Amino acid sequence: MRRLALVALLLVGACADRDAPSPITRVAEPADAIDQDLMVALAQAKNFHHKAKVYTSDGNTAAAIAAVRQILSLRFPPSAPEAEDVRDDARALLAKLLVGQGQLDEAMRTVEEGLAASTRDSFFVANLHTVAGEIHEARAAQLETGDGRVTTERRAAIGEYDKSIQINEALQKRLMDER
Amino acid sequence: MAHSDNHDGEDFLSGPVPLPDDEPTAAELAHARAFASLVDRALAGRAPAAMSADDGGGLPHAGSGAEWRRGSIDRALVEAATVIRAATGGLELPAARKSSLVEAALRQAIGEPPVVTAARIAPVVALSSRRRWLPWSIAATSTAIAAAAIVALWVRAPRPVPPMPTAAAAVPASWTSRPSDALIGPIAREHAGDASARIDTIFADRLDGYRERTYAHGGRP
Numbered sequence: 001m002r003r004l005a006l007v008a009l010l011l012v013g014a015c016a017d018r019d020a021p022s023p024i025t026r027v028a029e030p031a032d033a034i035d036q037d038l039m040v041a042l043a044q045a046k047n048f049h050h051k052a053k054v055y056t057s058d059g060n061t062a063a064a065i066a067a068v069r070q071i072l073s074l075r076f077p078p079s080a081p082e083a084e085d086v087r088d089d090a091r092a093l094l095a096k097l098l099v100g101q102g103q104l105d106e107a108m109r110t111v112e113e114g115l116a117a118s119t120r121d122s123f124f125v126a127n128l129h130t131v132a133g134e135i136h137e138a139r140a141a142q143l144e145t146g147d148g149r150v151t152t153e154r155r156a157a158i159g160e161y162d163k164s165i166q167i168n169e170a171l172q173k174r175l176m177d178e179r
Numbered sequence: 180m181a182h183s184d185n186h187d188g189e190d191f192l193s194g195p196v197p198l199p200d201d202e203p204t205a206a207e208l209a210h211a212r213a214f215a216s217l218v219d220r221a222l223a224g225r226a227p228a229a230m231s232a233d234d235g236g237g238l239p240h241a242g243s244g245a246e247w248r249r250g251s252i253d254r255a256l257v258e259a260a261t262v263i264r265a266a267t268g269g270l271e272l273p274a275a276r277k278s279s280l281v282e283a284a285l286r287q288a289i290g291e292p293p294v295v296t297a298a299r300i301a302p303v304v305a306l307s308s309r310r311r312w313l314p315w316s317i318a319a320t321s322t323a324i325a326a327a328a329i330v331a332l333w334v335r336a337p338r339p340v341p342p343m344p345t346a347a348a349a350v351p352a353s354w355t356s357r358p359s360d361a362l363i364g365p366i367a368r369e370h371a372g373d374a375s376a377r378i379d380t381i382f383a384d385r386l387d388g389y390r391e392r393t394y395a396h397g398g399r400p
Contacts, residue, residue, distance in 0.1 A: 126365065
């Protein structure tokens with residue numbers, strides 16, 4: 001009989017727990033709302049850019065390059081558009097620093113990686129094409145006058161600038177239409 | 180014989196105390212034999228139904244006042260002998276009494292109402308029956324109440340409400356993660372390497388949106 005009473009009490013307790021108020025509605029939030037993770041990643045990218053700027057002003061380009069590379073390894077929230085923008089911009093800066101170091105192939109590889117990883121056209125992608133044009137220009141400058149590759153590099157630079165211009169124009173038009 | 184014969188025919192209790200070596204008188208011997216016979220019959224279960232103060236159970240007495248005192252003494256002695264014998268466990272109940280008690284116990288064991296055959300047993304059996312059924316009655320009542328409470332809770336409990344389908348609230352664009360093109364605009368060639376300035380702009384803009392959203396939720400993101 002005691003066991004039966006105990007079972008009855010447990011059942012009553014279970015029913016009471018089931019009656020505990022539970023949230024039925026919740027405030028709907030868009031999945032792409034700015035959250036703390038995004039702000040942390042942006043803040044870290046900001047700090048690494050400032051470090052690179054200080055190193056660059058001190059003439060320590062290698063340290064600046066290392067600082068910018070760390071931006072590429074930051075973890076952003078998945079599908080955050082800012083992540084792609086920040087990485088593209090970091091690659092553009094990295095490529096320019098590499099160009100300043102004479103590492104044109106590494107600079108071009110950095111730009112190509114950025115273009116390959118981009119999922120949409122943006123002003124940052126256009127900027128990467130601009131930097132790619134500068135790299136081609138730098139290559140052409142390194143070649144001696146009369147070298148047939150000079151023309152090729154210059155044409156390639158023009159081609160990259162054209163792509164940048166096209167992307168910028170298309171984006172500006174789209175943004176104007178959205179307003 | 181140290182004491183006189185005037186002990187015969189009068190109460191020896193009120194007479195002088197005989198010396199230890201004195202021979203018993205005829206009256207003392209007759210009284211002793213009668214008392215011994217009375218004790219024997221009491222121990223054998225054949226004691227007289229009642230011994231009055233003036234009845235010594237057949238003991239020879241002399242005089243009415245002396246008889247009354249001797250009868251009282253004899254009755255007390257016989258009762259003492261009976262108690263001593265009962266205390267030693269030598270008493271046995273009569274067969275009819277034994278069978279009556281056994282039958283009452285068996286009826287109680289199988290739950291049948293006892294048959295009242297003796298005035299002494301009837302109230303005891305009735306009280307035992309109540310004591311036997313009282314815990315079961317309380318337990319059954321408690322169980323019934325608990326079952327009723329469970330049923331009531333089960334019936335009255337609100338059905339689990341499935342979460343209402345919620346659509347994403349229309350929040351300001353500044354609260355959302357989004358491309359930075361509208362914020363940054365076209366990047367001129369001479370500013371291609373100014374990523375530091377752009378990240379500052381992006382961070383400041385997103386921080387504003389994050390703060391607005393946080394404050395709109397009462398300080399909880």
